[in-house]
Amino acid sequence: MTSTLEPADLADTPIRQLSDDEFAARYGCDRFTASVLRNRLDYVVEHMSTGFMREAFSPIIRDWYDFACTISGPAEQDYPMAVVSNSLMVFLGTMGDAVRNAVVEYGPDKLKPGDVLICNDPYRGGRHVNDVAFIRPVFHDGRIVAFVNMCAHQLDMGGTVPGGFSATKRNVFENGLVIPPMLLWSEGEPVRGTFSLIFDNTRWGGMLLPDFKSIFQQLNLGEELIRGNIERYGVDAFLGTLTYACDSSAERMREAIARVPDGDYHGSALIDADGLDDSLEYRVRVTLHKRGQHIEVDLSRTDEQARTCINCGVLDAKTSVGVALTMLLDPKVPFTSGTWRNIDLVTAPGTIVSSLPPDGGIMMFWEASGAVVSAIFDALNPVLGARGVAGDYGSTNTHNASGLTDDGRFWTSATQCGGEHGPWGATAAGDGDSYTVLFTLNNLDPATETIEHDSPVVVLRKEHAIDTGGPGTHRGGAANLKDALWFTAAQQYLSPFRTKEPSGVGAHGGRPGPNGAMWLFPSPDGERRMIGTAAEAYRDSVPVAGVLDPETKALDPENGSYHYFAQEPVWQTAPNTVLRCLTNGGGGWGDPFARAPEAVLRDVRNEYVSIAGAARDYGVVVVGDPRRDPEGLRIDEAATAALRER
Incomplete structure (x- = not known):
């Protein structure tokens, strides 16, 4: 399958070259207002995040920050994810698609003020079943103008393993409770049947319930702050700013892609085995076709999906493509739906990075999607030279x-x-x-x-x-x-x-x-x-x-x-x-032998590098005892020069 997130008119004048009138015509406000409003929307998601961290009961949220907040635009804009919190990247990259898919399936015409729509299906929205997306429509003058969203990891969503984290589950039926798009709150009132469905299938409802209540309040807060911005700046400026945010990302990524030499670049990364036995390895293979301002990321030669739930879905793979290219080409690209506008993703159905139900399943999704990042680094580092980034x-x-x-x-x-x-x-x-x-x-x-x-x-x-x-x-x-x-x-x-x-x-x-x-x-x-x-x-x-x-x-x-x-x-x-x-x-x-000897000495003193490692890996001869007399360590300069010469 091939996915291009948003259509783009590349003939459009770059944002920085627009006149004031052209900017206002495109975005419904002036530059200053768009910048102010964009920052105010950043405040909305960060305010929600701070409140949720303060109130969370589940340790994976309270201690791990395992959640994200986003703002998406309405249907007429194709649900662009324009604003994201400073939080979990594997959530942020999938949330634009998760919101669109859930709302379209449920029916945007059926949503009312005060509703909260939820969905946790990995194949509809990415991630795994523990990661529940909470979606709240924001209305203005009787129509939906935005969606304020949270995705939060729930400590348990049923299945055969407490907490869910296991590579040995064989299929989606063992994996846990799958929730299609359905209301958790309807016009501000809890939907008893949905709550019962969840808590009848999970082990720690006592911790999930207060987190659900806190999420509801944070969504209320997000809606209130968005409505306040609309009242202050107008709905046209608000909607235009959502477009501006995505266009800014797309333009910056497009310029970053253009700096890469045209060519075809190959990389791979290995996952040792699945949870069934060690007879099969799983290799993620990527070919990057770079032409002009576009790049096609072809994962179609990746090995078939695993027999246990170590797979990820295509939306998770798409997220990793965005992360890898942002880190390698321009870390300052804002992470919005626009990030992928000049990126095409090609996958074959049923690989370890494009899993299909029911067998295999998706649970340890960040492992396979993380291998996508490694494979892209493997492919691009040789051509990027000094701009390359080493792997994690x-x-x-x-x-x-x-x-x-x-x-x-x-x-x-x-x-x-x-x-x-x-x-x-x-x-x-x-x-x-x-x-x-x-x-x-x-x-x-x-x-x-x-x-x-x-x-x-x-x-x-x-x-x-x-x-x-x-x-x-x-x-x-x-x-x-x-x-x-x-x-x-x-x-x-x-x-x-x-x-x-x-x-x-x-x-x-x-x-x-x-x-x-x-x-x-x-x-x-x-x-x-x-x-x-x-x-x-x-x-x-x-x-x-x-x-x-x-x-x-x-x-x-x-x-x-x-x-x-x-x-x-x-x-x-x-x-x-x-x-x-x-x-x-x-x-x-x-080059390790170009590392400053003083930096190697400092590493030996701090026990990042041993004396033997300093000589073997860096050609630096360090004399002394790092355990008993770290301050007495010194470099044997003559021996170092001779060793580096050899």
């Missing part, structure tokens, strides 16, 4: 666990104790950040105190691992090493999907970041203990995923054996088991 850690290595406390209370922990956060790659501007989230996400990192308060766990270790940033003139971000000690028996669902080959691709001569892995350390005597990081410490581990030495079970990407993450569909762990997750490293930018 690739997989969130998502952890989901549940069990009973000693007094019999049920507990759950989701997306807190795996490798959900990790490094980015380096750029021409500097080293990669060592602790953030995937390029397609924008989450917060839950506080350790919150994690330990809500679940029977202690986070023993959360640190940067040495020698794990991709070498370069600018170093990739370091991998994150996290140890979590679980006090009670637990059912653990572990999903590290990209440990076979580096996800942190290099840029402009930089080297990739190394791969990570995941292990369980049972307690043979039931005692609680710390686990070391030397190779010998892994002998008593149970490998979950990674390419590991068969004897020591330590990382060995060159000669090791692959361990399959779902060899146990549910990892049943005894009390006082330690879960260790090591993420992949971020890619490096530029």
Whole structure:
């Protein structure tokens, strides 16, 4: 299928070249008013976000920022998504289509003031079933002039796995409750049947209910603020500003695309296996056809959809295309429907990035869609040269666990104790950040105190691992090493999907970041203990995923054996088991031997790089003891010059 989001008249004069009269004729107001109104609408979605964060009960919203707010235009404008919050990218990219598809299917003529329409079907609106879209029409003089929207992750939406995060579910029927477009509130009154449908199928209705109420109030607030802006500036200026916002994005992206040399560029990224067995790998393959101001992103050679729910839908793939091209070509492009106007997306039906129901299903969608970003980076970095951006850690290595406390209370922990956060790659501007989230996400990192308060766990270790940033003139971000000690028996669902080959691709001569892995350390005597990081410490581990030495079970990407993450569909762990997750490293930018020796010395002092790694990867000879005398470290300049010469 081929998708172009909005038609564009490329013969139109660029916005900056419009006269004042031409601008007013196109957008229904002057430039100053459009700029002011655009910023005021940004305030609307940020105000809603702040209120929701303050009131949220579910930890995945409260601690992870797992939601987004948008404003879309009316049907006569083809529902453009013109304003987005500073929040979750995988939600923002799909919300324009989600709103259009839900409203068109339900029928815009049936909507009334005070209605809230919901839908969570991944095939109608992207994402997965836990991510529910809430859509509220905004009326002016009896007609719909906008939609104010929120998408928020619900802690559980039924299915065979508490919380939903699992790669082992086989089809949409195991995945969870699917809600077609239907009203949750009708003219301001709750629809009892819809509430009952949801809470009869979910495990934690007590946390979902107050979040639903808060979402309703934030939508009320958003509508009130939008109506206030319409009253102040007029409906023509408001509607024109929505068009202006999308046109601005389209124009800036069009100019960014034009700077890329014409040509056909190929890239790929690997997902190790699905949740059924390790007999199949899944490779995302992309060909970018760049001509003039247009680019076609062809994913049709991507492998067929997985047999378990690690797939994503075509709308998620479209989101990742927008994220990748924005980051590589112009990070200042505003993320609106206009972002994709000069981008065509080509997919074949039924691939891992264009899944079709019922088999396979969509749950861990950000993993497959994140691989789309990696594949585009792989394709474009060679042609972008110094403008290239190195890759990130690739997989969130998502952890989901549940069990009973000693007094019999049920507990759950989701997306807190795996490798959900990790490094980015380096750029021409500097080293990669060592602790953030995937390029397609924008989450917060839950506080350790919150994690330990809500679940029977202690986070023993959360640190940067040495020698794990991709070498370069600018170093990739370091991998994150996290140890979590679980006090009670637990059912653990572990999903590290990209440990076979580096996800942190290099840029402009930089080297990739190394791969990570995941292990369980049972307690043979039931005692609680710390686990070391030397190779010998892994002998008593149970490998979950990674390419590991068969004897020591330590990382060995060159000669090791692959361990399959779902060899146990549910990892049943005894009390006082330690879960260790090591993420992949971020890619490096530029020739490593061009890195300033003083920067390498600083990395050794801060234990981003070992003394051996400084010599091996950067040709810098550092003398001293970084543990016992970090301030006494020095560079052997003569030995460094000789080593770099060799």
